Amino acid sequence: MLSVFRKFAKSWLALGLLGLIIISFAIVGLPDAFQGAGAKTDVIRAGSRHVDPAMFKRAYDNYRTQLEQRFGQPITPELAMKEGLDRRVLDEMATQESFAALLEKVGVRASDKMLTELLAEQPRFFDPVTRKFDRARYEQALAETGMTPKVFETGLKDEIASRQFIAAVAAGFRAPRAYSGLAGAFAFEQRDLAYFLIDPRSVGTIPQPTDAELKAFMQENKAALTLPEFRAISVMALSRQDYEGQVTVSEADVQKQFAFQKDSLSKPELRSVLQIPAKDAAQAQQIIAQLNQGQNPNEVAGRLGVQPVRFDDKPRTAFFDPAIAAAAFQLPEGGVSGPVKAQFGLAVLKVTKVSAGQEARLEDHRAAIEAKVRADLAAAKVSDVAKVYEDAHGQGADMATAAAKAGLKIISLPPMTAEGVTQDRRRAPLPEPILKAAFEQSQGVESDIQEAGDGQYFVVRVDRVIPAAMPPMESIKPDLIRALMLRRTADRMQAKADELAARVKKGESIDAVAASAGAKVQRVAGLSRATASQHAALGRELLGAAFGAKKAEAFTARGQQFGIAVARVDAIRPAGAEMTAMAANQQSRQFSEQVFGDIAEASRSYARTRLKTETNLRNARMSIGIAPDEAGPADGKAAPAAAGKGQ
Structure with a gap:
């Protein structure tokens, strides 16, 4: 329904707001062309950032898997190309990378500490016993989805920077009431x-x-x-978890590991802060006076027609503006700052709550620390066993003989597709690296030892190939x-x-x-x-x-x-006047958020245009298994900005 109001994005209000974003970009300056020729295999290039075929394939596979689960049937690369799934993923990734590159260029970045604290708040990465962040569990969860910590953390930092930038620019934004009234008239006709x-x-x-x-x-x-190509394979696997019960953890090892992790395990000081933007020094002094009189900060901001920025129980690293962070953490609880010169103008702060930090103690984290040490010792054991296999295999022993010498077992699996779907439409529980290796080598070939993630390693042999064919x-x-x-x-x-x-x-x-x-x-x-x-x-x-x-x-x-x-x-x-007025009152805030969402989308499109983002559809298609002679041209010149959502 918002398509009815898209013209708002061309009004003076929207252009003024978007102009603030563009001006901040223009201050730093952006290149008109890429630095250097770039890698010929890249799928996307946006400023200093690039997406290689492996990164694109991972994003595409995740999207395709979601669709397969939704519709209950496999999606072949050919069908995906026909339906435009490859273009859809390519377009969205190009837009995300462009906006992230532009934010990096103007200095809006999420710090490592901010990322660490955010990860430490995610229950899915907690140890079930200690209920604390567990690095091994975190890496295992990522490996199960085919991601590495580096890729995941880069995406998380991009998301943090994007949200904070948009939140700062959007503070105080209100769409004209007539727009929400018009929406009500449309909805209640x-x-x-x-x-x-x-x-x-x-x-x-x-x-x-x-x-x-x-x-x-x-x-x-x-x-x-x-039907897609099917392959029957044999797999020899070894993992860190298989050896964790065979190692001994010493107290010295525990003490050493705790010393290494102590800073990340300690609880930082948290603060709740209200940040009220001011248009000039005089207005800032007016805000300070009213806050010092005990007036409600929200009411003070409301009289000025601005929206305060809230930080609820946040560590210092969550304040992406250094000036705001410095001022907020110097004040006592209940304190009011002087005028603060922030990245986006003057602001006044009021600290509403202070929660003291706490230094980590070994007694509180012993179980997790011991688990980490055990995992590291087991990983070393895996390395020793792998060396026994490699030495035997290198001397001419076949996969079965070398595995027996190392005390490892080989499992034979039924024919399956590159996505791990068997002929009876079941999904084989295999990590993506094993499937990838199986479909990259010839029949009868035994791979070297390869890593599957989270301390798991494998050797794969292709026993039989069933070519793609009509049933x-x-x-x-x-x-x-x-x-x-x-x-x-x-x-x-x-x-x-x-x-x-x-x-x-x-x-x-x-x-x-x-x-x-x-x-x-x-x-x-x-x-x-x-x-x-x-x-x-x-x-x-x-x-x-x-x-x-x-x-x-x-x-x-x-x-x-x-x-x-x-x-x-x-x-x-037509809708009655009473219903239209009621809708205007009830939907004003929601409509403001939706319209600002359109403006935010316009800024993402601007990033693609300004950076002259390049996409290579041919490389994208080849990364997901389309033959080179069917992948088409690169189509990788400056990409047009994507159409807004909801059109």
Whole structure:
């Protein structure tokens, strides 16, 4: 619905706000072209940042896996290319990298301490016993998703910097009340809908397709029906966890590890601070006087028409502006600062709460420290066993013989795709590095020892390769017949619906036309966009068409339960003044946030344009398994800014 108000982004208010962002970029200055030629294999280059094929593949695989889980079926690289998934991921990554590069250029960065403290607050990385951050568990969780700490932490820093920058610029922003009122008028407009459904039974019996027609249907849907390549593999694995019970942890080792981790385990001092922006020194003195009189900081800011920036129980590292951090941590609880010259102008601070820090004690962290030492000793043991295998293999022993000498087992696995999906559509619980190695080497070849992440190592051998191919028609014939007959039924229903809708357009009564088709007209009065969820049974397409149709216009749309509706909007009534006013009051803040979101998106697009971000679609496609002769051109010149979301 926000697309109705996109023109706001061209108003003086929006241009002024976006101008502040652009001016801050212009102060530093940006290059008009890349420094150097850049790596030929890069997928994205944005200023000083780049995305290589492995990074793109990881992001693409995560996105593809989410879609596979949602729809319950594998998505081949060819199908993904056809549906534009590769372009979608490439476009979003290019925009993110561009904005992150621009923030780096103007000096907006998240510190290492800020990152460390944020990670230490994430329950998924806690040791289940100590309930404290555990580095080994953290690395294991990332490895399970195919990520490294470096990649994850870079993305987290980008997100922190982006959010804080936008929050600072957005402080005090308010969209004109007329916009939220206009949104209310749009949402509460009422329509009366009349419709009837074409039932599948009304179009007669669909004849069974012949084998020739099924073969043609298979060829038409070849990309979707072709089975991917499958590989049967044998894997020898060894991991740190297998040896943790065989090592002895000494007190000296524990003391040494604790000394190394003590700073990160200690609890920093936390402060709650309200930051009120001031337009000049006189206004800053006015704010200081009112705060020192005990007035409510929110009320003081409200009278000035600004929004205070809140920091609730944050360590010093969470204050990305050094001047703000210095002032906030010099004041006592309840203290009010003088005028602070911050990165985005003058500000006055009030410290509302101070929580003292606490130095870490070994007694409180012994279990976690011992676990870390045990993990390190087990890793050394893994290295020793791996050396035994490598020495034997290097002297000519095959995989089975070398594994036996090292005391390791080999597991044979059934044929599976590069994504780890077996022929019976189960997902094999294998780390991505094993699958990647299996599909990069030839049949019969035994790999070297490779790392799978989190202290796990493996050797893989490809035992058998089953090339990608269309399945035999007989094996999927029932499904083909069903799909083709459903398509033909839908085509007949649509043709009949179009014929009946044409009669309504010529002036026949919709009730009479429905009766001639053996159907009955249903009527929905007072349908509005605000209450559309109450009429979900109508179907998404019918609802959308009803809100897009003109008064007395007949149209067709898919309805519920495979039916096709012939419909007409009989009346359109504007929203009442009382409902419009109520919506304006209730949605003002939400609408301001949504409109600012559009402006933030415009600034992301500006970053791509200003940095002349380059994308290489060919490299992106080859990274996800598309053959070079099918990957197409690089298409890597200056990329246009992506269209805003919601359009």
